[in-house]
Amino acid sequence: MYKFIVGAIFSLAVMVPQISQAQIEFAGGEVALNAALKSDYRFRGVSKSNNDIAVQGGIDWFHDGGIYVGAFGSSVSDFRGSDVETNFYAGYSTESNGIIYDLGVTAYVYPGGTNSTYLETYGSVGVDFGLLTSAVGVSYMPSQSNNGNQDNIYFFNDTRFDIPDSPFGVDLHLGYEDGFFGNNKWDWRIGTSIGFEQFELGISYVDTNQPGRRSDSGVVFSIAAYF
Numbered sequence: 001m002y003k004f005i006v007g008a009i010f011s012l013a014v015m016v017p018q019i020s021q022a023q024i025e026f027a028g029g030e031v032a033l034n035a036a037l038k039s040d041y042r043f044r045g046v047s048k049s050n051n052d053i054a055v056q057g058g059i060d061w062f063h064d065g066g067i068y069v070g071a072f073g074s075s076v077s078d079f080r081g082s083d084v085e086t087n088f089y090a091g092y093s094t095e096s097n098g099i100i101y102d103l104g105v106t107a108y109v110y111p112g113g114t115n116s117t118y119l120e121t122y123g124s125v126g127v128d129f130g131l132l133t134s135a136v137g138v139s140y141m142p143s144q145s146n147n148g149n150q151d152n153i154y155f156f157n158d159t160r161f162d163i164p165d166s167p168f169g170v171d172l173h174l175g176y177e178d179g180f181f182g183n184n185k186w187d188w189r190i191g192t193s194i195g196f197e198q199f200e201l202g203i204s205y206v207d208t209n210q211p212g213r214r215s216d217s218g219v220v221f222s223i224a225a226y227f
């Protein structure tokens with residue numbers, strides 16, 4: 001399965017420059033594709049790739065009315081017998097008086113894994129000032145049998161500042177998690193990125209207040225393509 005997802009994402013990255021020029025439109029909306037290579041897959045501060053390289057890719061469909069659906073895939077390090085993570089999500093996003101609202105649900109699926117699938121809902125409120133965007137939100141996983149009949153809650157803030165007259169941007173993230181996946185866990189990230197055409201190079205510093213090699217501070221490098 002790992003070789004399959006690597007091959008699929010590599011093929012996608014090769015094909016998409018030709019596809020993107022066609023401006024993909026479908027069912028009253030637009031389709032966006034992405035592919036990325038990261039030195040470490042950090043999710044809420046914790047490495048899901050055992051501090052190793054991760055290959056990722058995704059596809060999103062956005063409707064003019066605010067509805068969207070998408071899928072994301074990444075290599076991971078043996079999560080309950082699976083080495084691939086797939087996310088399937090759907091939601092609704094709208095803007096009113098300069099405030100951006102976003103609500104949705106995500107299904108986390110690990111092909112080949114044992115008792116590994118779970119659902120999580122999420123919501124956020126944000127503002128867009130042009131060069132500065134910021135959002136606060138919460139993700140909540142209700143109690144489910146695959147996760148020991150425990151729930152999980154994650155509060156977060158994501159802020160991005162684009163440096164004027166330059167291709168650089170600064171990203172800030174702060175999160176707090178409590179429940180099945182975290183016990184009074186804090187994580188934070190600061191990073192910068194440079195974009196050119198459809199591509200983006202990034203570097204970020206990630207850390208948590210939890211002990212362990214996967215949760216320790218680290219620097220993550222990434223290269224991504226968006227179409």
